[in-house]
Amino acid sequence: MAKADTKERILEVTAELFQRYGYNGSGLKQIVTNANATFGSVYHFFPGGKQQLGVEVLRRSGQMYLELAETIVGGASDVATGVRHFFLGAAEVLRQTGYLDACPIETVALEVASTNEALRQATADVFESWITGIGALFTAAGIGEEKARDLAIVVITAIEGAFVLSRAARTTEALERAGTYAAAIVQAALDGIEP
Amino acid sequence: MAKADTKERILEVTAELFQRYGYNGSGLKQIVTNANATFGSVYHFFPGGKQQLGVEVLRRSGQMYLELAETIVGGASDVATGVRHFFLGAAEVLRQTGYLDACPIETVALEVASTNEALRQATADVFESWITGIGALFTAAGIGEEKARDLAIVVITAIEGAFVLSRAARTTEALERAGTYAAAIVQAALDGIEP
DNA sequence: CGCCCACTAGATAGAACGATCTAGTGCCGA
DNA sequence: TCGGCACTAGATCGTTCTATCTAGTGGGCG
Numbered sequence: 001m002a003k004a005d006t007k008e009r010i011l012e013v014t015a016e017l018f019q020r021y022g023y024n025g026s027g028l029k030q031i032v033t034n035a036n037a038t039f040g041s042v043y044h045f046f047p048g049g050k051q052q053l054g055v056e057v058l059r060r061s062g063q064m065y066l067e068l069a070e071t072i073v074g075g076a077s078d079v080a081t082g083v084r085h086f087f088l089g090a091a092e093v094l095r096q097t098g099y100l101d102a103c104p105i106e107t108v109a110l111e112v113a114s115t116n117e118a119l120r121q122a123t124a125d126v127f128e129s130w131i132t133g134i135g136a137l138f139t140a141a142g143i144g145e146e147k148a149r150d151l152a153i154v155v156i157t158a159i160e161g162a163f164v165l166s167r168a169a170r171t172t173e174a175l176e177r178a179g180t181y182a183a184a185i186v187q188a189a190l191d192g193i194e195p
Numbered sequence: 196m197a198k199a200d201t202k203e204r205i206l207e208v209t210a211e212l213f214q215r216y217g218y219n220g221s222g223l224k225q226i227v228t229n230a231n232a233t234f235g236s237v238y239h240f241f242p243g244g245k246q247q248l249g250v251e252v253l254r255r256s257g258q259m260y261l262e263l264a265e266t267i268v269g270g271a272s273d274v275a276t277g278v279r280h281f282f283l284g285a286a287e288v289l290r291q292t293g294y295l296d297a298c299p300i301e302t303v304a305l306e307v308a309s310t311n312e313a314l315r316q317a318t319a320d321v322f323e324s325w326i327t328g329i330g331a332l333f334t335a336a337g338i339g340e341e342k343a344r345d346l347a348i349v350v351i352t353a354i355e356g357a358f359v360l361s362r363a364a365r366t367t368e369a370l371e372r373a374g375t376y377a378a379a380i381v382q383a384a385l386d387g388i389e390p
Numbered sequence: 391c392g393c394c395c396a397c398t399a400g401a402t403a404g405a406a407c408g409a410t411c412t413a414g415t416g417c418c419g420a
Numbered sequence: 421t422c423g424g425c426a427c428t429a430g431a432t433c434g435t436t437c438t439a440t441c442t443a444g445t446g447g448g449c450g
Contacts, residue, residue: 006427022306024219028408038429043409045427050408100309106359107305111217113362114295123363153360153372158349161356164301165348167308168318177345178352181380201397223438233399238439240397245438 007045009035014057020100022107023054023119054108055122061104062126066133073134079141080187083155087179090159091172099170102163130156143189151189158182202240204230209252215295217302218249218314249303250317256299257321261328268329274336275382278350282374285354286367294365297358325351338384346384353377 013035017026028050032039046053069086076082094102109123131152138148158178165174208230212221223245227234241248264281271277289297304318326347333343353373360369 020309022217022219024217025306025310027406029406038427039409040411040428040430109359109363110302110305111220114215115220120363120365124365127360127363150372150376153369154353154376157356157360157369157373158352159356160359161352161354164304164355165322165352168304168315168322170315170319174348174352177348181345181349185376185380222436224436233397234439235398235400235441 006035006037006041010037010042010045010053011057011060014053015061015104018054018057018108019061019102019104023111051116051118054112054119058105058108058119058122058126062129065104066130069130070133070137074137078190079137080183080190082137083186084179084183087159087162087175087182090163091166091175091179094163094166094175095172099167102167103160106160106163127156138186138189141190147189151186154185155182201230201232201236205232205237205240205248206252206255209248210256210299213249213252213303214256214297214299218306246311246313249307249314253300253303253314253317253321257324260299261325264325265328265332269332273385274332275378275385277332278381279374279378282354282357282370282377285358286361286370286374289358289361289370290367294362297362298355301355301358322351333381333384336385342384346381349380350377 010031014026014031017031017034028039028042031037031053032042042053043049046056048055072086072089073079073082076085090102094100105123105126108119109127112119112123114120131149133152134155135145135148135152138151139145143151158181159175162174162178166172205226209221209226212226212229223234223237226232226248227237237248238244241251243250267281267284268274268277271280285297289295300318300321303314304322307314307318309315326344328347329350330340330343330347333346334340338346353376354370357369357373361367
């Protein structure tokens with residue numbers, strides 16, 4: 001067990017720490033301790049240091065979270081219901097983890113937006129991949145491409161914003177309300193109503 | 196000029212740094228330098244250290260931002276138009292500051308949500324005051340109290356989420372799209388349509 | 391005038407930060 | 421069997437962090 005892929009353990013632990021405490025709040029020392037690794041290992045696998053580790057973690061977390069979203073949203077009877085399920089599922093995870101686990105890249109995105117171009121670009125790429133991925137689900141449900149992109153942006157902004165309020169208040173109220181309205185907006189688009 | 200209220204200068208500078216770089220990203224040294232103050236001054240006015248300074252800055256910024264929102268939203272011909280104006284105004288400010296100035300407390304809120312109870316409570320109080328304040332504008336426009344609160348939550352989550360995407364992408368697209376849909380939701384409530 | 395206290399000034403402590411370095415371990419193929 | 425290389429181990433460097441400390445300065449009030 002101690003030998004099992006050190007690089008993988010570092011990535012997993014860092015992803016968890018970033019999600020909970022952000023980039024500046026996650027020290028290399030804590031990463032090394034939690035991953036049962038050493039400084040040598042970190043700089044062997046990530047010669048670019050903390051920044052390179054950060055970029056790889058963001059990419060990885062971004063892809064995993066998109067896959068989760070696609071599974072839940074695409075797995076429901078219709079996309080509007082799927083969107084609703086995703087918000088409620090996120091609320092449940094947040095509550096069960098003591099309001100620790102929300103979006104895996106949001107905190108980092110805000111922290112580095114104006115201080116680290118490489119990391120900022122990584123977070124921008126992740127959000128764009130989410131917009132494209134969720135938008136594809138909407139077009140597959142019969143919504144026009146341009147409108148599907150707009151809807152995807154609205155749904156993603158809603159959940160990101162709801163995470164902020166819910167984590168601060170330690171309440172799932174924001175996620176529940178935002179989920180209701182996001183689902184309604186998607187339903188209206190399915191019904192062909194213009195915004 | 197150097198004598199003019201040192202405490203005020205510290206608060207102003209810290210508010211600006213928090214907004215742009217977050218709590219962990221804003222060092223006391225940088226605060227002291229930018230405010231043309233000294234460590235002694237900071238610990239004289241804020242004996243509780245960085246945490247106390249943070250709490251006061253959050254309260255202050257939260258109140259100022261609410262007043263700005265109330266002015267813009269309440270100053271339009273109707274609240275739906277006001278909401279739209281606020282999103283577009285925020286987009287303009289963001290663009291003009293090189294994607295630096297978004298929400299004054301959002302970054303800090305995410306950073307401290309799981310690490311500092313006093314600061315977390317301060318951010319929660321600010322968000323709650325926003326919900327109450329914006330909700331009051333909606334009830335004044337003829338919307339029922341319960342629905343007004345839900346609408347306020349949705350509008351605030353929308354703008355917070357849009358700030359995340361817009362700062363990361365260095366584009367105002369998210370703010371514009373979220374603003375359009377947020378205004379539409381408020382308009383629907385004014386028209387008496389259920390979500 | 392002269393004292394007092396709010397405030398300034400900046401050196402310094404002590405811990406944590408990211409990063410680098412030299413040794414050393416152990417597996418794998420020739 | 422042995423050489424090489426991927427990887428581990430952890431001491432250490434210089435910096436930065438928050439916080440504290442002593443020594444002052446200066447303006448208003450008795």
